[in-house]
Amino acid sequence: MTISIAHLGPSGTYSEQAAVAYANILHQQTKQEPILCPYPSIAKTLKAIATHQVDLAVVPVENSIEGSVAVTLDMLWQLDILRINLALVLPIAHTLLSHADSLANIETVYSHPQALAQCQGWLEQFLPRVELIPTNSTTEALQKLGEGSNAGAVASPRAAQLYNIPILASSINDYAENCTRFWVLALSESTIGSHTSLAFSTRANIPGALVQPLQVFAKRGINLSRIESRPSKRSLGDYLFFIDLEGNTTSPSVQAAIAELAMHTEILKIFGSYNVLSLTKN
Amino acid sequence: MTISIAHLGPSGTYSEQAAVAYANILHQQTKQEPILCPYPSIAKTLKAIATHQVDLAVVPVENSIEGSVAVTLDMLWQLDILRINLALVLPIAHTLLSHADSLANIETVYSHPQALAQCQGWLEQFLPRVELIPTNSTTEALQKLGEGSNAGAVASPRAAQLYNIPILASSINDYAENCTRFWVLALSESTIGSHTSLAFSTRANIPGALVQPLQVFAKRGINLSRIESRPSKRSLGDYLFFIDLEGNTTSPSVQAAIAELAMHTEILKIFGSYNVLSLTKN
Structure with a gap:
């Protein structure tokens, strides 16, 4: 039996990382075959479950540095039929990915506004003159990094592996204790839990x-x-x-x-x- | 005597609109000559006042639909020396600006993530297939609109005038009661107020x-x-x-x-x- 899990995509986002971790747990516990379904926004991820396109959704609700993910709370209130089955806490370690030879060559840095905000101190210290450009996801930022370009992206070490892009700097988040809490949502209620x-x-x-x-x-x-x-x-x-x-x-x-x-x-x-x-x- | 007022720029942002309105009030009341000083981010706007580069700063703190502006609250706590002298409530009316002939031709829409979020229902209804691309300010979005391009931007009617870009659709915010509260900040304390x-x-x-x-x-x-x-x-x-x-x-x-x-x-x-x-x- 398969079970479909919606998340903010494409592959390489922190949301996908949380969804993959949850899919592995689910497979171990129930032997069900999880299928990951990426959506282009958190709103669309949540609507997918409300309209029975998928069985579950994994969405971020709060980061320890940047705070609430407003769209998740607002949609939960509006849709009114989603139930929280589990909370997942994922440690966040941002890296700077680029094909450039060195930090000194970086002219622009792309990433999701939350990721840029979580590294703003590091970026101001080491790249004070670069232009920061927001994207819809940390993975979308990687699409801006051509071979030989002087652009960089803030994303996860896992994204560096998946897309085969060199890591120029690791652990660039301003606070080491950086983690994001996700909710696993379903249409049915879980009655157990702390x-x-x-x-x-x-x-x-x-x-x-x-x-x-x-x-x-x-x-x-x-x-x-x-x-x-x-x-x-x-x-x-x-x-x-x-x-x-x-x-x-x-x-x-x-x-x-x-x-x-x-x-x-x-x-x-x-x-x-x-x-x-x-x-x-x- | 002149008085300098920092705000998120460039010209045409809602922050500038609030700063202009405040500058006019200040001029009428005190005959001082206000000088507007645009900064590329809210964080830099607030640091400008903390480091005595300017006398005052006008920054957004809360929108009636999208909620708090996190960076304003976080910086106020961190800098610890800024004092609120006045709150300004500005009604927000978003428009869709573009050189395209009609809505049907629009392929991408640029704007600040808060502005895109405030129009998400309208965008889904009238432009369900366009790509939404975040920018650092509503004004920065206008720089993406070349003559003959099929790009659009969500910004204020005032920005349309300033940059001479046609309005394709007016009042596109999902909630008519959309307003943003700004704070006027200074290093000195105001002791009056409600x-x-x-x-x-x-x-x-x-x-x-x-x-x-x-x-x-x-x-x-x-x-x-x-x-x-x-x-x-x-x-x-x-x-x-x-x-x-x-x-x-x-x-x-x-x-x-x-x-x-x-x-x-x-x-x-x-x-x-x-x-x-x-x-x-x-």
Whole structure:
């Protein structure tokens, strides 16, 4: 039996790296044959699963340096039928790839804006005069690197291997502790797991509008591992709140907290419970 | 006397539009002669003021659809000496500019990723097969539009005028209520104003770590108009919290709240009090 997994492509992106790691785990555990399906954007990756084109999707949700991946949170809220089955934490090690002879010859550097942002200190120090050009993915940046060109790209060591492009500099991210958290999403719910994610809008923008929802968890000793606000897109200053909590939706205290939370919120969406798995560098 | 104002350039960006509007206000109020100084990135715009190259900077902090401008918040925390003197809210109306004869001929669309994201629904509906290419600013996208080319750019009506490029479609943002909030930053503090911004890290990731800081304001009836988390960049799951509150640092209740807040936080930074000014479309 095969199982299809959508991810941001093409081959060589960090999303593909996370999807490959997950496919291997899945194959070991279930003997199912995973098929990877690259999509040109995160929005299209998520729509593929909502429209039953694929069984699963692996998408980035948060980087430890650059923060949330807004489109993932916004689409999860809008599509309203995706459920989180697993979180994967992937260490990120950026490299500078180029056919140029040396750093001194580099004139332009291409990459996804998140990758450029994660290396901005290194780029300012070692390549202060180069032009930084954003691309739709770290892999797309590699397409700009012709033989004999003085362009460089920020991408993974794995991309260097896949596309056979020399590495001019390794570990160029400004913070060594750089990792990205991905979610494995499906249409069916996982009921097991150490973490639960949910999101809500509040009824009114009054003092304490967010305190009450947070107290619901604090008074039960439930730790929130993350709270993130996103625009509701109704008007400036009107927000949705995304929360990750440590606990499972089948536990009585989490169930009681969610029941009480529903009274303090306008719209409440539960995205499921899931485990968190740390991947190692490859 | 002249006063220099840094902004993300070149001419024709929404940042420049906000800076021009502010320069006009400043000239009317103080008779000072404002000089606009474009910089190639938001980070460089903010460093220009921190290193005394300019007197003021106008930078985007939040869009009502796409959310926070992460680099602005991160740099404000890092530089630690910038103070908010005013907030400006600019309505955003995106247009599609091109020398092509009709929409049907458009093959690629260039723009800043935030602008592309704000028009993604329109682009999918009317130009489903075009390639979307990110640029460093909405104005940089215009440089890709040669005479007779089938490229388009998402930018402001003002940019169309400045660069004399035909408008193929107007008001193409997915949400009519699209506006961006900018901050006017200086090295000196403004003590007047209806809003105050601050940021803090918490001592430990325990249940209620964020509830206590929020209660400090709720119990005094101080409304928080925004709360935003950013990675501390120390490790995944460790955050800074940015808060905008309705009140002035000279008011006794805000002073008492901030004094109590300092006891519940690890590092606390106050970015000043300021008024919020809504600009009209030009």
